[in-house]
Amino acid sequence: MPFYRHRRLRSAAQHGCQIHAIRGVPVIFSQFTATAVKSPQFVADDYTVRMMSAALCPLAIVGPTASGKSDLSLALCEQLGGEVVNMDSMQLYRGMDIGTAKLSVEERRGIPHHLLDIWEVSQEASVQRYQERAEACITALMARGVRPVLVGGSMMYYQSLVDAWRFPPTDVAVRSRWEARAEDIGVHALHAELAQKDPAAAAVIEENDERRTIRALEVIELTGQPYAASMPTRREVPRWGTKVVGLATESAWLNPRIDLRSRQMFDNGLVEETRGLVCEGLTRESTAGRAIGYAQVLDMDAGLLTPEEAVERTITGTRRYVRRQRSWFKRDPRITWFAADTVSATGVCEALHLDA
Numbered sequence: 592m593p594f595y596r597h598r599r600l601r602s603a604a605q606h607g608c609q610i611h612a613i614r615g616v617p618v619i620f621s622q623f624t625a626t627a628v629k630s631p632q633f634v635a636d637d638y639t640v641r642m643m644s645a646a647l648c649p650l651a652i653v654g655p656t657a658s659g660k661s662d663l664s665l666a667l668c669e670q671l672g673g674e675v676v677n678m679d680s681m682q683l684y685r686g687m688d689i690g691t692a693k694l695s696v697e698e699r700r701g702i703p704h705h706l707l708d709i710w711e712v713s714q715e716a717s718v719q720r721y722q723e724r725a726e727a728c729i730t731a732l733m734a735r736g737v738r739p740v741l742v743g744g745s746m747m748y749y750q751s752l753v754d755a756w757r758f759p760p761t762d763v764a765v766r767s768r769w770e771a772r773a774e775d776i777g778v779h780a781l782h783a784e785l786a787q788k789d790p791a792a793a794a795v796i797e798e799n800d801e802r803r804t805i806r807a808l809e810v811i812e813l814t815g816q817p818y819a820a821s822m823p824t825r826r827e828v829p830r831w832g833t834k835v836v837g838l839a840t841e842s843a844w845l846n847p848r849i850d851l852r853s854r855q856m857f858d859n860g861l862v863e864e865t866r867g868l869v870c871e872g873l874t875r876e877s878t879a880g881r882a883i884g885y886a887q888v889l890d891m892d893a894g895l896l897t898p899e900e901a902v903e904r905t906i907t908g909t910r911r912y913v914r915r916q917r918s919w920f921k922r923d924p925r926i927t928w929f930a931a932d933t934v935s936a937t938g939v940c941e942a943l944h945l946d947a
Contacts, residue, residue, distance in 0.1 A: 647733055649831050650945065651678070651741040653749055653920055654838030655913040657848045658931040661694055663838070664742040666936035668702045671738050672947045675699075676728055677706040678743025678752070681882045683721065684712050686868050689861045690884035692852065705732075712879040713872030715802060719758050722751040729831065741833070746795055746919045753925075754823030755830045759810045769805045769812075778804060792818035795919055797912075799881055825923045834943050837920055838931035845931075846910065853884070853906045857898075862888050883908045 650667060652660045664675050677683065681691045685708040688695075693707065705728045710716070729752070732739045741752060750756055773781045778801040785804050786793035792807045807818040814821060829835060865873065865888040874880050875889045884905045891901040920926060929939060940946065 647736065647738050649676075649729060649733070649739040649741055649833045650943075651749065651753060651829075651833050651835045652838070653678075653744060653835060653926065654931065655840055655845065655916040655920075656744055656909055657692075657845060657852050657913075658744075658838040658840050659934070660742050660744065660838060661692070663836075663934060663936065663939070664740050665700055665702060667939060668740050669700070670936045670940060670947065671740070671945060673738040673740040674703040674705065674732055676725060676732070676739050676741045677704065678725075678741050678745055678748045680716055680721075680743075680745040680748050681879065682707055682743070683710050683716070684708070684714075684879045684882075685710065686712060686864070686871060687879060687882065687885065689856050689859055689864045690882060692856075711872065712868050713874075713877060714879075716878040718747050718751050718756075721748055722756065725752055733831070744916050744920075746916065750823060750825070753829040753833050753835065754825065754827060756823055759814060759821040761809065762813055765812050766805060766809045769808045773801050773805060781805070781808070784808070789817040789819065795915065797881070797915075799886075801876075802878065825925070829925055834945070835923070835926045836939055836943070837923075837926040837928045838934060839928045840913075840917075840931045845913065849909050849913070850906055853909060854902060856884055856905070857902055861885075862891075865889065866892070883912060 650671070650673065652664050652667070654660055667673060668675060679691065681687055682693050683706060684691075687693070694704070706721070706725060709724065725748075729739045729741075741749070743749065747756075769781075779798055781801070782793060782796070782798045782804050785796070785807055788811055789807065792811075796803045796807060810818050810821055861884055865885050868879070868885070869889075873885070873889075875886065875893070880886060880889055887896060887901040887904045887908070890896045890904075891898060896904060927943060929942075
């Protein structure tokens with residue numbers, strides 16, 4: 592039966608959209624925005640993605656820092672004809688290369704990487720702003736017949752995509768009150784208050800992350816519910832039919848990798864990179880300035896740490912963050928886990944029934 596008989600496809604054709612078949616799936620081509628195309632009953636990119644998802648679903652690669660996500664993503668992109676969409680919150684920052692283990696252009700092996708270097712280090716991070724850009728990017732890739740490969744270990748950024756997280760409202764007065772509270776008692780004490788009100792939220796927000804701690808307390812006050820109540824449950828089918836690959840690691844294997852990578856970052860110029868970014872607006876109080884490695888260099892330059900202490904704090908800080916990543920991701924039942932030390936692109940494709 593001609594697919595124009597489908598009501599939405601027929602409506603799209605009547606309103607000037609081009610319709611093509613990709614891998615046997617009818618796909619509507621328009622401007623791929625999140626706005627209706629002439630007819631208020633039809634949203635082109637939403638339908639495009641729904642139609643494409645069965646044939647060309649995104650693939651997400653998650654797991655702890657230093658587990659090999661980038662290497663696996665390159666191999667999978669080469670095998671599946673995919674392109675990388677970044678889900679690492681610190682790789683969004685321009686100039687933060689060494690300390691985030693961002694792949695150089697040469698190391699990307701010709702594979703396009705999206706959503707790297709989109710923010711200045713002086714900008715505050717925003718999951719919502721990231722989500723808007725990432726959704727548009729993923730939609731456009733799928734519409735071109737390219738499989739998006741989402742890569743990163745930033746928990747909220749991952750969830751904002753696979754669960755289409757819709758963010759709760761804000762209130763300037765409430766937020767200002769919590770900001771004043773943070774200034775009075777300090778971020779660690781404020782985080783302790785959050786832990787009393789909402790242990791689950793405190794478990795996924797770093798102790799020194801003042802902005803997110805304040806945001807969680809603001810939402811709790813505005814909604815009268817735990818911050819987690821505004822978050823997706825991780826029980827729904829992943830958006831776009833995304834298949835999620837997790838890299839499972841043992842500490843005996845991962846800890847030496849963390850130690851080696853941290854020391855190599857300092858040897859390869861992390862101190863000089865950080866000092867250069869200070870001239871671009873990097874501060875200890877900014878989102879970017881709280882990133883592991885950069886924070887320790889800033890503390891070292893402030894006379895709070897010796898060079899060796901900065902390296903050691905970077906290693907211990909990374910290990911602590913890895914424990915949080917493991918704890919958070921293991922609660923997502925939609926993830927298919929593979930041993931990080933033996934995983935291969937071929938093995939992933941076979942297990943998940945993926946083909947180019």
